Amino acid sequence: MKIPVLYYHKIDYPKNTAILKGLYVKPEQFKFQMKVLKILGYRTISPHELLLFIKGHKLPFKKPVLITFDDGYKNNYTYAYPILKNLGFTATIFISSGYIGKTNAVMEQNGKEKQPENFLDKKDIIEMSDNGITIASHGINHYFLDSLDDDGILTGELLASKAILEDLTGKKIEFFSYPYGAYNAKVMREVKNAGYKGAFTTNKGKTAAGDNSYELKRISINGHNKIFNFLYKIIFLQ
Ligand SMILES: [Zn+2]
Numbered sequence: 485m486k487i488p489v490l491y492y493h494k495i496d497y498p499k500n501t502a503i504l505k506g507l508y509v510k511p512e513q514f515k516f517q518m519k520v521l522k523i524l525g526y527r528t529i530s531p532h533e534l535l536l537f538i539k540g541h542k543l544p545f546k547k548p549v550l551i552t553f554d555d556g557y558k559n560n561y562t563y564a565y566p567i568l569k570n571l572g573f574t575a576t577i578f579i580s581s582g583y584i585g586k587t588n589a590v591m592e593q594n595g596k597e598k599q600p601e602n603f604l605d606k607k608d609i610i611e612m613s614d615n616g617i618t619i620a621s622h623g624i625n626h627y628f629l630d631s632l633d634d635d636g637i638l639t640g641e642l643l644a645s646k647a648i649l650e651d652l653t654g655k656k657i658e659f660f661s662y663p664y665g666a667y668n669a670k671v672m673r674e675v676k677n678a679g680y681k682g683a684f685t686t687n688k689g690k691t692a693a694g695d696n697s698y699e700l701k702r703i704s705i706n707g708h709n710k711i712f713n714f715l716y717k718i719i720f721l722q
Contacts, residue, residue, distance in 0.1 A: 486690035506706040558602035578622035642678035
């Protein structure tokens with residue numbers, strides 16, 4: 485068995501001025517995808533449960549799925565959270581802590597996108613953390629961690645983002661996702677040294693027992709995916 489780890493960015497209506505419209509999954513579309521997962525008998529798991537599976541433990545459910553969001557957009561709280569909650573689903577949100585409570589242009593794809601977005605504020609993060617959503621780190625400034633000149637900046641991105649989110653939630657922050665999916669052996673080593681138990685990439689595929697915990701694969705879900713694309717990715721993609 486392999487486990488699909490899905491990743492989303494924005495659950496929202498695409499803004500007219502946005503360039504990367506695929507990063508928006510409409511709330512109705514997301515709701516339908518989650519309902520289909522529920523009907524098919526999928527059960528959402530936490531990154532901790534994924535780690536147990538990687539290390540060879542047997543999970544007590546047949547169809548596990550891990551749902552993740554990158555960057556920490558406000559719309560994750562406004563639209564995705566109520567939908568997940570209604571279905572009894574959980575998810576993991578990777579937050580760039582330097583953006584908390586701000587309205588900023590998104591940093592995807594080398595600054596190609598200039599569309600300003602609202603980011604989660606402290607209150608949103610605390611509420612979701614208290615209600616079963618796993619809060620995790622996506623660094624502070626959304627840098628390409630594989631191309632930083634200064635090792636101190638890399639360490640700071642990993643340690644300070646962890647500390648900020650731990651302070652906010654009162655929980656241990658144990659998982660990381662690489663901004664832009666950019667990493668190398670050194671970044672992986674530093675993520676481990678900073679005390680994270682696992683890190684997620686944007687490398688496409690499902691997770692198998694024995695996989696490297698600092699190089700976890702994910703499956704991108706974008707706004708252009710019709711329900712059959714979505715199901716294909718979850719059921720047939722390896
Ligand atoms: Zn990102």
